Amino acid sequence: MTSTFGTSTQSSVAASLASAFLAPTYDRSAVTSGIVHFGLGNFHRAHQAMYLDRLMSEGEALDWGICGVGVMPSDKRMRDVMQNQDGLYTLVLKHPDGTLEPKVIGSIHEYLYAPDDPSKVLDKMTDAGTRIVSLTVTEGGYNIDDATGEFNTENPAAKHDAEHPDKPTTAFGFIVEALRRRRDAGIPPFTVMSCDNLPGNGSIAKAAVLAQAKLTDPELEAWIRANVAFPNGMVDRITPVTTPEDVEMVRERYGIEDAWPVTAEPFAQWVLEDKFTLGRPPFEDAGVQLVDDVVPYELMKLRLLNASHQSLAHWGRLLGFEFAHDAAADPDVAAFTRAYLEKEALETLLPVPGIDLPQYVNTLFERFTNASIADTLARLAQDASDRMPKFVLPTVRDNLKENRSIKLGAAMCAAWALGMEGKAEDGSEIVVDDQQGDRLVALAARERDGEDTAVISDEAVFGELGSDPRFVEAFTEALRAIRADGARAVMKRLVAED
Numbered sequence: 001m002t003s004t005f006g007t008s009t010q011s012s013v014a015a016s017l018a019s020a021f022l023a024p025t026y027d028r029s030a031v032t033s034g035i036v037h038f039g040l041g042n043f044h045r046a047h048q049a050m051y052l053d054r055l056m057s058e059g060e061a062l063d064w065g066i067c068g069v070g071v072m073p074s075d076k077r078m079r080d081v082m083q084n085q086d087g088l089y090t091l092v093l094k095h096p097d098g099t100l101e102p103k104v105i106g107s108i109h110e111y112l113y114a115p116d117d118p119s120k121v122l123d124k125m126t127d128a129g130t131r132i133v134s135l136t137v138t139e140g141g142y143n144i145d146d147a148t149g150e151f152n153t154e155n156p157a158a159k160h161d162a163e164h165p166d167k168p169t170t171a172f173g174f175i176v177e178a179l180r181r182r183r184d185a186g187i188p189p190f191t192v193m194s195c196d197n198l199p200g201n202g203s204i205a206k207a208a209v210l211a212q213a214k215l216t217d218p219e220l221e222a223w224i225r226a227n228v229a230f231p232n233g234m235v236d237r238i239t240p241v242t243t244p245e246d247v248e249m250v251r252e253r254y255g256i257e258d259a260w261p262v263t264a265e266p267f268a269q270w271v272l273e274d275k276f277t278l279g280r281p282p283f284e285d286a287g288v289q290l291v292d293d294v295v296p297y298e299l300m301k302l303r304l305l306n307a308s309h310q311s312l313a314h315w316g317r318l319l320g321f322e323f324a325h326d327a328a329a330d331p332d333v334a335a336f337t338r339a340y341l342e343k344e345a346l347e348t349l350l351p352v353p354g355i356d357l358p359q360y361v362n363t364l365f366e367r368f369t370n371a372s373i374a375d376t377l378a379r380l381a382q383d384a385s386d387r388m389p390k391f392v393l394p395t396v397r398d399n400l401k402e403n404r405s406i407k408l409g410a411a412m413c414a415a416w417a418l419g420m421e422g423k424a425e426d427g428s429e430i431v432v433d434d435q436q437g438d439r440l441v442a443l444a445a446r447e448r449d450g451e452d453t454a455v456i457s458d459e460a461v462f463g464e465l466g467s468d469p470r471f472v473e474a475f476t477e478a479l480r481a482i483r484a485d486g487a488r489a490v491m492k493r494l495v496a497e498d
Contacts, residue, residue: 014086016257017104022090024106026056031065033109034281036125036190038171039136040068040078045105046091046239046264048134048195052107054286061281063129065109069121071171075113081260082111090250090261094372101266102254114174118167125178126187131278133178134193135205137171140386140435142198142208145460151211162215172212179213179228180220191229191277199302199390200295202232202273231273234298236305238265238367240375265373267363271297296350300357303345305364306391311337312368313380314415318487320426324375328368336491338365340408348398378431384416385436385461393465400470410474411482411494417455417475418482420444425486436460452476 017023035052037044048066055061068087070078081089087108093101114121124130135141143152152158161173168174179189192209194201209228213221242260250261272283274290284290291297309324315336316327327333341361349357396409419430421444432441439458446454456466456475465471481490 011084011086013084013257013259014088016255017085017088017090020104020254020256022102022104022254022256023088024053024057024104026059026062026106028106028109030062031056031107031109032063032129033067033124034061034064034129035132035134036067036069036121036130037134037136038069038071038174039138039141040066040070040075040082040108040111041136042242042262042264043235043237043239044068044136044195045089045108045262047235047237047268047270048136049105049107050091050103050268051270051283051286051288052281053103053105055281055283056107058285060285064132064281066107067110067112067124067130068108069112069114069124069171069174071114071169071174073115078260079111079113079116082108085258085260087111090254090256090258092246092250092261092263093266094263094370095266096366096370096372098372100249100253100372102250104256114169118169118174121174122166122168122178122181125174125190126181126185128187130190132191132193132276132280133175134195135171136195138383138386139196139198139390140383141171141196142204143170143172144204144208151208153211153215158212158215161212165216170212172208175209176213176216176220176224179209179224180217183220183223183227189224189228189277191231191275191280193231193233193276195233195235197235197302197306197390199298199394200232201298202230206230227277229275229277231275232294232298233273234269234271234294234301236269236301237267238370238373238375239263240373241379243374263373265367265370267367269301291353296352297355299349300352300355300360302391303348303395304341304357304361306387307345307395308337308341308364308368309380310384310388310392310416311340311412313377313384314412314419315487315491316377317381317419317430318415318425318482320424320428321377323371324377324380325369325371325373327377328365332488332491332495334365335495336408336411339495340412344399344405344408345395347402347404348395378433381416381419382433383435385434385440388413388416389461389463393462396465396471400468406471407474407478407494407497410471411478411490413456414475414478414482415487417444417447417479420455421448447479452479 161168165177194205271289312327315333321327443454456462
């Protein structure tokens with residue numbers, strides 16, 4: 001078989017994957033690219049690519065193959081793995097009872113590393129066969145200022161892409177230039193489909209694309225605004241970082257040499273606004289929920305699941321836990337997290353059609369305690385300065401507006417702030433892995449020296465909350481209590497009080 005990844009023969013690794021009993025049963029030589037995807041990481045490979053593979057296994061969507069694109073230096077490794085494996089990789093679902101469910105996924109048809117040849121990526125995106133450009137570039141990848149909600153036009157990469165549109169370096173630079181070329185060539189525009197964990201992810205992607213376009217050509221911005229669809233979507237599947245043990249497990253159990261397999265929980269959900277410029281795969285046949293309004297579903301997920309992850313991460317790390325399942329199984333962390341959801345987060349949600357919210361909460365704890373996933377608290381806490389403002393602080397704000405309790409949400413913020421001081425209660429180190437880490441760690445050092453409001457004074461993260469007397473009081477009370485009595489005692493007290 002001729003590889004779509006630029007080699008005339010398969011590598012031994014690709015052959016191992018292609019010949020495995022888990023390999024795709026459909027003819028991959030019949031697959032053509034219909035989707036260009038930026039940010040081909042573990043979540044995309046466990047989620048969107050899996051849904052498409054599911055369709056292809058039923059003989060559908062063979063013209064919707066994925067062309068992955070990497071723009072970051074760290075994407076070089078994915079380029080090499082995808083090329084060596086002909087786009088194939090192993091997805092292993094880990095059930096709570098220890099059962100493993102493996103499958104080789106074949107829906108990724110091509111991979112392009114943009115710094116190698118930006119023009120090749122632009123040609124692919126301009127091609128009429130490309131009808132969707134999708135994104136998993138992480139919450140922090142949209143160049144949106146959390147405090148203002150605006151695209152950062154002073155970002156050096158954004159400025160470069162505006163000044164050199166034919167040599168873009170960011171996903172949004174590529175999208176804008178490809179759309180310009182399609183407009184000028186009379187080719188209808190593709191849909192831009194965000195698959196990131198963001199409230200209103202399609203709207204945020206639209207804001208980023210329009211702002212990037214305006215830097216170059218206001219007329220192009222107007223054309224994109226009038227002609228391009230940006231569907232909102234809610235995505236959900238816990239997908240941890242691949243470990244050396246995962247690579248060895250795939251080799252030993254299934255006889256597959258896979259340099260970058262993916263593991264994930266069995267649960268998967270995708271709720272998608274049915275709004276596309278040039279059609280779409282029959283996603284509903286693969287279990288995707290196509291709806292007119294995603295907002296109730298995304299609020300549910302962001303303010304329940306993602307906020308729970310922050311609770312597990314920040315309380316768990318103070319107590320010295322390493323894994324999410326251990327934190328979720330701890331009676332005090334679990335009780336606090338459930339109390340936060342039931343007493344503060346649920347109050348802020350809209351009715352969710354077809355969803356029993358109390359049962360959804362119960363399901364979350366079943367998922368969190370799945371020890372087979374071994375998701376780390378370090379991963380959940382990564383870039384918390386970007387996650388807390390999206391997953392927790394909106395709930396705090398909504399409850400403040402309605403004069404409801406914010407004690408639990410403020411205490412979670414205090415646990416995070418204390419963690420940024422760098423020490424767990426057992427004396428072990430808490431590593432801060434955050435894009436804003438240098439600034440926040442410096443503020444946490446001031447906090448440690450007695451300036452209780454140092455961290456929450458950071459307007460880029462907390463906005464006006466740092467000067468709201470009700471939030472300041474709840475935060476500082478929790479901070480001092482945790483410092484004096486320990487995280488466990490404070491969680492117990494708050495659950496009993498609230």
